[in-house]
Amino acid sequence: MKISDLAVLIKGAVEGDNDINITSLSGIGSAGEGDLTFALDEKKLSQAEKSRSSCVLTTLAMRTSTKPLIRVHNPKLAFLISYRILYPLEPSTSFIHSSAVVASSVKFGNNVCIGAQVSIEGHVTIGDNVIIESGCVIKGKCFIGDSCHLYPRVVLYQNSVLKRNVILHAGVVVGCDGFGYVKDQETIYKFPQLGKVIIEENVEIGANTSIDRGSLDDTVIGANSKIDNLCHIAHNVKIGRNVIMAAQCGIAGSVVIGDNVTMSGQVAVIDNVTIGKNATIGGKSGIIGNIDDGAVMWGLPARPLAQTKRQMALLFWLTKNFSILSKMVKEKA
Amino acid sequence: MKISDLAVLIKGAVEGDNDINITSLSGIGSAGEGDLTFALDEKKLSQAEKSRSSCVLTTLAMRTSTKPLIRVHNPKLAFLISYRILYPLEPSTSFIHSSAVVASSVKFGNNVCIGAQVSIEGHVTIGDNVIIESGCVIKGKCFIGDSCHLYPRVVLYQNSVLKRNVILHAGVVVGCDGFGYVKDQETIYKFPQLGKVIIEENVEIGANTSIDRGSLDDTVIGANSKIDNLCHIAHNVKIGRNVIMAAQCGIAGSVVIGDNVTMSGQVAVIDNVTIGKNATIGGKSGIIGNIDDGAVMWGLPARPLAQTKRQMALLFWLTKNFSILSKMVKEKA
Amino acid sequence: MKISDLAVLIKGAVEGDNDINITSLSGIGSAGEGDLTFALDEKKLSQAEKSRSSCVLTTLAMRTSTKPLIRVHNPKLAFLISYRILYPLEPSTSFIHSSAVVASSVKFGNNVCIGAQVSIEGHVTIGDNVIIESGCVIKGKCFIGDSCHLYPRVVLYQNSVLKRNVILHAGVVVGCDGFGYVKDQETIYKFPQLGKVIIEENVEIGANTSIDRGSLDDTVIGANSKIDNLCHIAHNVKIGRNVIMAAQCGIAGSVVIGDNVTMSGQVAVIDNVTIGKNATIGGKSGIIGNIDDGAVMWGLPARPLAQTKRQMALLFWLTKNFSILSKMVKEKA
Incomplete structure (x- = not known):
């Protein structure tokens, strides 16, 4: 050309x-x-x-x-x-590998590709132009929208919903039980996990990330959001639109993340907090409270970036001036 | 009703x-x-x-x-x-999907369900009422107790032992080789990993968590303990009873965790330490030494919670009063 | 004997x-x-x-x-x-399980073992004495060198290269798309991920670790390096020889890690930095800049170990002497 x-x-x-x-x-x-x-x-x-x-x-x-x-x-x-x-995308042609195990109640759109060793259980609905690669397991009653691409060995638990154009990389688990228990005396009981996972359109999720189903409510990943490898999204979490979450972040139960939030790698967010829209969270931060819209946070616990940097500079200054400080304190004591 | x-x-x-x-x-x-x-x-x-x-x-x-x-x-x-x-659990009826590959030496209890594309190697013993979902791989000589439930794509390496009523979520790996090497001159040799993993009754383990086999000893997860998604349990670790471990924790080799310990997400524990029973560890803590029974710890490195909070308050106070401090130090210098 | x-x-x-x-x-x-x-x-x-x-x-x-x-x-x-x-290794004899799905264009060396439910796509080349266990998915054009061992449920995306004697544990994902997007106005576009992953000889990689393919360049893991479970290696990363990386580390895009670097668990490295050869990084460190050859670093952000320890001692001293300090500041204010 x-x-x-x-x-x-x-x-x-x-x-x-x-x-x-x-x-x-x-x-x-x-x-x-x-x-x-x-x-x-x-x-x-x-x-x-x-x-x-x-x-x-x-x-x-x-x-x-x-x-x-x-x-x-x-x-x-x-x-x-x-x-x-x-390199225009070649349109795929309908194809179900002979080794795939597909329940008779599964509904297929047009141009669906199902790879080898795939297992699809009852009452699943699959849209047009969907690719489900080798070794994926889709449990009952899932909905997979048009143009979704599931790379090898993705697992969807029951009732998971993928809107159109969702990409799930190898090893992703969607809809596993949340971590919910009730203690009574010495016994730990498993609390029912009845909700589902809803992943909106144009979401991409990285390899080996896991997303828990809701306990009583649903877990929701908003449209256009991108989640990197090995992240953990707990039950009932609501992630907004256009959220960028780097690898190995962990979001505890019932957290709400606003639109356009950007999160670097290995961030942890405590349960039940809200991160305001357009916030930016530095890598390895630990979020232990609500975050304002547009805030730029870093540290463990996360504080406004400028404050965390000031603390770091202060620590450096203190270690440098320790002998003087020490003398002053001794004289005063 | x-x-x-x-x-x-x-x-x-x-x-x-x-x-x-x-x-x-x-x-x-x-x-x-x-x-x-x-x-x-x-x-x-x-x-x-x-x-x-x-x-x-x-x-x-x-x-x-x-x-x-x-x-x-x-x-x-x-x-x-x-x-x-x-919603009473419906009793499952015995079922082995025709696409499953099961060695002839495998012993089955009553009411066992084996999903599509499962592979079970030689000399595995499976108890009553066990469910092994699609895509699981069970290597030789494993023992799976009554009422265990393996969600899709779980892998058990050789000799893994699951006592009764163990739940393993999708993508869990049990019994992989520990991270053990011997350096000699410029060469790194792989140290033999000969032990096994023993998971006691009523344990639940979250999606994509990995548990290493012991090197010479065994790795043990105590009864009733609950481990969330994406955790790493290294070789020879001994986890007690009723332990609650949130997502993405990493437990290094030969650590001992006492009964009733509660650990929030993304905690790391250095190798060879003991965490006393009933201890509580805050999220993102780094444990670099033994922890007393009943201690409540937080931070990097983890210290008693009250002390970590005091340090945080102090840092805040210091940054606020920096100009005064700085003047005092200058006058004294 | x-x-x-x-x-x-x-x-x-x-x-x-x-x-x-x-x-x-x-x-x-x-x-x-x-x-x-x-x-x-x-x-x-x-x-x-x-x-x-x-x-x-x-x-x-x-x-x-x-x-x-x-x-x-x-x-x-x-x-x-x-x-x-x-316990000498028994030489394996050639074996392809009847349930494996292998493209006709795959080239096999001698003594190759392919387990149940394996899927191998077109134009893959496999060397001598290779073991590919149950449930692995090998996408097109991969190269698997002599004596490699892929444990169950490993996924290789297209064009991945494993040199000789590479061990990949269960659930490893090699060659998934890197986390690369272009924002324009309100829209987030997926940037093409065209590179591949090259894993040099004698590398071992732990369960459920993911290694992204390069975006335009390649991702490379140097010879003899050992990577533990649940690590994340982003696109274009270059890891040297004899590197030891413990569990749950996360290496962001385009990082260069020199030979003989040792990294404890849960370390995060920001994108585009270089870690000099022979450096040692303590557990849970956050690396936010280049690291010199041979440096010993710890903390968030990582600083020379001695300095981080001094800061910790200082914080302890300050909390102990807070009342005196506070009085001094009040008098001066």
């Missing part, structure tokens, strides 16, 4: 030879001839110039280059769209 | 119309007509009164209500028992 | 009756007659003397004993080698 043709599709402006052909995409480090790459800053552009790439997507404000450029508003987004243009 | 009849079974006292019928259970938020719900405090009772629920389980001391009440000693426990009464 | 014969093979010196026979190995706690055990210190030797073990591997410098000893340079290593001598 000529870069001039690509530029039209991604709403960019070519600078250099319009007739250069690109055949593939790659990162700067491994770019070869015919490859389109992208550079967000001057350092990356210099690297791209030393590579064998044929064309570089870059910002409107970037300096000129010895390489052909396509200037766009958002080079990373343009790269992504270029990828879709060069 | 009439609430007067239910009240007899759960040892409660009806207040209101004895003849009201209940047909189902639910939380206050979603309670409809015919539903039994429960309220532990006045606020919840007020919510229940606004709902369409037909009857509310509540405490002996609660105020009177416009709704029919059943007063009991422990409403949550009574709710749980009511659930069992309204 | 006579201990004199064993001593020759492990380059040790017998002290006591050369003709004693050993038939098995065990830890001191469970040692019976005919068992070889090992003791690294006097306390353990005393325990061994009270056991029924027939022979004790110990150091060159250890005191004499009532038990027959074999003195060696590294008793733990000698124990491991003795284990291999007494």
